[in-house]
Amino acid sequence: MCRWLVYSGTPVLLCDVLYRPVPSLIDQSLRSRMGVETTNGDGFGIGWYTDDIATPAIFRDTGPAWNNRNLREIADHVRSPLFFAHIRSSTGTAVQQTNCHPFRHGRWMWMHNGVVAGFDRLRRELCMAVDPALFSRIEGTTDSEVMFYLALTFGLDEDPPGAVARMAGLVERLGHDHGIExxxxxxxxxxxxxxxxxxxxxxxRESRTLFYSSSVESLRALHPDVAWLRGLSADTRLVVSEPLGDLPGAWNELPESSYGVIPPDGELLAGFDVAMTAH
Structure with missing residues (x-):
């Protein structure tokens, strides 16, 4: 499988999140503690937004993240309020740039940890459900990218939770049709x-691990002497496949079958279930 993180909040240098915590996401690319695989060396990617450009920048490569000089150079010099980072462990598809996450379409980014079981059997039918206007934008061979374009097809622009639920429902229905439990x-x-x-x-209902950071206010109360917390806005959050650093009280597990929104519009978390579709 893979490891990933999302940062949203006060603009920071990417290196402050990618490299400086111990353990960091870069450490996890070599020695993951909670992943299915210990090593995630089948490529990596980062994507980031800036305040004056609507579409995100993407940098992806096929080598391991732990020794990539270009990644370190970018991370030391790019500051962003919202960025994704992903380290890949292939579930069978080729190690190539077009299969590395995050994926991008217009202003949207997407990344995934997991698998569509029996994707080789389901791929044609799943791809046939993608909007023909979007189909030619699929560059790679992963289940993750097809999931992204299905979500776009099912209304990601207007209703992200509903679109992802419809995508997941289609995968469930086709999988069951092919005898995949x-x-x-x-x-x-x-x-x-x-x-x-x-x-x-x-x-x-036994999903891969996912954690979100505690509120900045809570962390300041727990750790009044940690200087770097003072410069973060109240809406700053991280979501990670496994915890970064060793700050007590920093991490909370995202509940099974749920989704979260950052910054929240009301509640941070809500329940998630698939929407079976007839497509």
Whole structure:
């Protein structure tokens, strides 16, 4: 599987999040503690938004993240209020740039940890459900990218939770039609540059790990002597496949079959279930 993180809030240098915590996401690319695989070396990617450009920048490569000089150079010099980072462990598709996350379409980014079981059997039918106007934009061969374009087809622009639910429902229905008992395993992050939506769901109800950071106010109360917390806005949040650093009280597990919105419009978290579709 893979490891990923989302940062949203006060603009920071990417290196402050990617490299400086111990353990960091870069550490996890070599020594993951909670992933299915210990090593996630089948490529990586980062994507970031800036205040004056609507579409995100993307940098992806096929080598491991832990020794990539270009990644370190970018991270030391790019400051962003919203960025994604992903380290890949392939579930069978080729190690190539077009299969590395995050994926981008217009202002949207998407990344995924998990698998569509039996994707080789389901791929044609899933791709046939993608809007023909979007189909030619699929560059790689992963289940993750097809999931993204299905979500776009099903209304990601207007209703992200509903679109992801319809995408997941289609995967479930087609999987069951092909005799696959547990078709879907996913933690997903997607953003339009204004908000981030994160999802944790699996057919087994035994999803891969996902954690969100405690509120900045709570962390300041717990750790009044930690200087870097003072410069963060109240809406700053991180979502990670496994915790970064060792700050007590910093991390909370996203509940099974749920999704979150950052910054929240009301409640941070809500329940998530698939919407079976007839497509």
């Amino acid at each position: 547990f078709p879907l395993q996913m933690t997903v992050a997607t953003s339009n540059g204004e908000r981030v939506w994160v999802f944790r769901y699996s057919s087994r």
